[in-house]
Amino acid sequence: MTGNMKLKICGMKYQDNITEVASLQPDYLGFIFHHQSARHFEGTIPQISDTIKKVGVFVDESIDFIKEMFEEHNLDCVQLHGHESPEFCKQLKKLCHSEFISESDDEMLKQVQHDNNVNVIKVFSIKDTFDFSVLEPYEEVCDYFLFDTKGKLPGGNGYTFNWSVLEQYPSTKPYFLSGGIGLDQVENLKQFQESNASKYCYAIDINSKFEIEPGFKNIKLLKEFKQNLSFRT
Numbered sequence: 001m002t003g004n005m006k007l008k009i010c011g012m013k014y015q016d017n018i019t020e021v022a023s024l025q026p027d028y029l030g031f032i033f034h035h036q037s038a039r040h041f042e043g044t045i046p047q048i049s050d051t052i053k054k055v056g057v058f059v060d061e062s063i064d065f066i067k068e069m070f071e072e073h074n075l076d077c078v079q080l081h082g083h084e085s086p087e088f089c090k091q092l093k094k095l096c097h098s099e100f101i102s103e104s105d106d107e108m109l110k111q112v113q114h115d116n117n118v119n120v121i122k123v124f125s126i127k128d129t130f131d132f133s134v135l136e137p138y139e140e141v142c143d144y145f146l147f148d149t150k151g152k153l154p155g156g157n158g159y160t161f162n163w164s165v166l167e168q169y170p171s172t173k174p175y176f177l178s179g180g181i182g183l184d185q186v187e188n189l190k191q192f193q194e195s196n197a198s199k200y201c202y203a204i205d206i207n208s209k210f211e212i213e214p215g216f217k218n219i220k221l222l223k224e225f226k227q228n229l230s231f232r233t
């Protein structure tokens with residue numbers, strides 16, 4: 001079934017480019033807070049539509065650093081690309097824009113904090129096979145899974161994995177499909193969307209295949225991609 005997925009554009013770096021990409025109305029924009037990445041984000045995120053969720057991408061960072069970036073950039077989601085444990089995700093789930101949830105008895109306060117809570121996206125890298133049992137301890141402590149291609153780098157490797165592995169997906173948790181997705185994958189994506197493997201595929205995540213240079217996105221290619229695949233609004 002086409003037209004039923006959200007779109008995340010990851011690895012945003014430059015102010016004007018962020019504004020231009022945001023005008024295409026993706027559902028998510030990703031900012032990488034990892035110094036070793038060529039897409040490492042510094043500075044201020046310009047004002048963008050409230051309908052676009054801001055995702056902070058982290059690799060084995062401390063809770064304190066994630067919390068600092070979450071507040072400074074008013075992030076909606078935290079994407080964990082390293083070896084973060086289920087316990088770490090559980091701690092992060094408590095993150096919200098007021099403060100960490102206290103053991104308050106005030107139901108109203110709890111509700112407000114709940115609405116402000118971060119969405120945790122835990123990343124797993126796949127090549128040709130994947131042991132899905134590793135997902136089990138994360139089921140209760142994150143909101144989405146993201147499946148990326150295993151490569152030399154923690155992310156942004158620029159090539160796809162064997163999506164048919166996802167036919168064995170044992171969970172009902174919505175997931176992001178990522179890794180090397182470009183215009184050349186449009187036909188494969190349409191086929192994937194028709195297959196059982198995509199039943200819980202919630203969003204498509206794109207990055208390096210739409211760049212003029214690392215972090216600088218090609219608007220023309222992005223428009224073409226959006227036109228070729230209809231996304232859920």
Ligand SMILES: O=C(O)c1ccccc1NCC(=O)[C@H](O)[C@H](O)COP(=O)(O)O
Nearest residue numbers: 010037155156157158179180181207208
């Ligand atoms: O893109 C990076 O440089 C990066 C570095 C470290 C951690 C994560 C990173 N990217 C996160 C993403 O969500 C990418 O969109 C994902 O890895 C797919 O990238 P690509 O293969 O280039 O489409």
